Amino acid sequence: MKEFDTHRIFNIAHTEDFNALALDVFRFQYKNNKVYKQFCELLKKSPQKVSHHLEIPFLPISFFKTHRVTSTQKEAYTLFTSSGTTQSITSKHFVPDIALYEESFQRAFKQFYGKPEDFCVLALLPSYLERKGSSLIYMVNSLIQKSEHPDSGFYLHNLEELHQKLQELEQNKTKTLLIGVSFALLDLSEQFPIALKNTIVMETGGMKGRRKELIREELHHILKQGLGVDSIHSEYGMTELLSQGYSKGDGIFTTPPWMKIITRDTEDPLTVQPNRKTGGINVIDLANIYSCSFIATQDLGKTHPNGSFEVLGRFDDSDIRGCNLMVL
Structure with missing residues (x-):
């Protein structure tokens, strides 16, 4: 072939x-x-x-x-699998060239946010960390490594520790990216409210059966109030894709050229x-x-004439x- x-x-x-x-x-x-x-x-x-x-x-x-x-x-391939209950059938994405995925998410991140080295990257992704084969964990882990910041890393259920780390980073005016699954960000915002001035908060969607599903506007309103930010960023990606769209607020996503x-x-x-x-x-x-x-x-x-879209x-x-x- x-x-x-x-x-x-x-x-x-x-x-x-x-x-x-x-x-x-x-x-x-x-x-x-x-x-x-x-x-x-x-x-x-x-x-x-x-x-x-x-x-x-x-x-x-x-x-x-x-x-x-x-x-x-x-x-030879890397296997990415979707999350699901024990009763559900999960998606399987066989990726024979993992370098393609790496180039895709690295180029897209740089296009929308700049170099990972400019950030401290914190990940609150418990539902993804608790299973194998997550393409999101693979991407975020790569961004954490490339950031080379000593405080970059994953958090599971240790919300108090994450809150303390965010406070330290804010005091030092460190440019930070907090990327998390919706239910965990809600838990953080409710249990440990904070006013973030130097942090981008990015939700990856999904309650994963942990909490009641909310419409985007309600979710973002709660997160903005609890985390003290003007906007909530979002990532649109899935197991079956090797590329992502990003929203910097209001649920309007844009995509890389490919x-x-x-x-x-x-x-x-x-x-x-x-x-x-x-x-x-x-x-x-x-x-x-x-x-x-x-x-x-x-x-x-729905799509918009400039190529952006809403979910x-x-x-x-x-x-x-x-x-x-x-x-x-």
């Missing part, structure tokens, strides 16, 4: 570059990904019938739970929604070259129409 020139992924300069590369990736994955090819064939979509990235079929994300979605014959969000009609998954209209979130992640770059998620959202919630199973068009 001929390997793909991955250097092209991170050198996109214009919209035309993205479209051309997306079509090349589609051709590569159609040829080398058996699961994706069968899905495309069922839709009667082939590279010969697709001339724009909006016409490329999006594989339902649930296939990562039931199939090995790969576009390579390489046997990632694009498109929304689909909730009743007709093959129809693209216009900007500002709610639909199912489809993700093009060109860094996913060795799995599938075109994924239909179970998130609801508004998730589909109920009963709301998904025509997404799983086949059983392989």
Whole structure:
């Protein structure tokens, strides 16, 4: 199998570059990904019938739970798995080239926030630390190591210790990034309120069954009050992706050049929604070259003309129409 020139992924300069590369990736994955090819064939979509990235079929994300979605014959890989209950089936993302993931999140972080070396990076991610195979833990651990700050590190349930560390960093006016899962940040803000002036607070979403689900506005309002910040940043990523979108407040996310969000009609998954209209979130992640770059998620959202997007919630199973068009 001929390997793909991955250097092209991170050198996109214009919209035309993205479209051309997306079509090349589609051709590569159609040829080398058996699961994706069968899905495309069922839709009667082939590279010969697709001339724009909006016409490329999006594989339902649930296939990562039931199939090995790969576009390579390489046997060595890093396995990322999603969180889930003991009864649920978890997603599995086989990543044969971990350097692609590292380059993707490092470039994106630098684009949106600058160099990790400029931060003390604190991670409050108990639900992720308590299991193996988290792509988020892999990313944050790398950022912690690259920050090279002696106080950078992970926190599990030791909220009082984290509170004391934040106080020390604030007194020293240290530029800090606190990245945490929603329920743990809520616990911190309620049990140990603080006024953070030099700290970016970034939530990664998810109550993980630990607390009642909240809409974004309510969650961010509580966190802003308890942690004394003007805005709450957010990260949009998932096990099945190798790229992330970031929001610096108000729930408006932007993506790096090799990632694009498109929304689909909730009743007709093959129809693209216009900007500002709610639909199912489809993700093009060109860094996913060795799995599938075109994924239909179970998130609801809307896009904006400048390429930014919002996440508004998730589909109920009963709301998904025509997404799983086949059983392989």
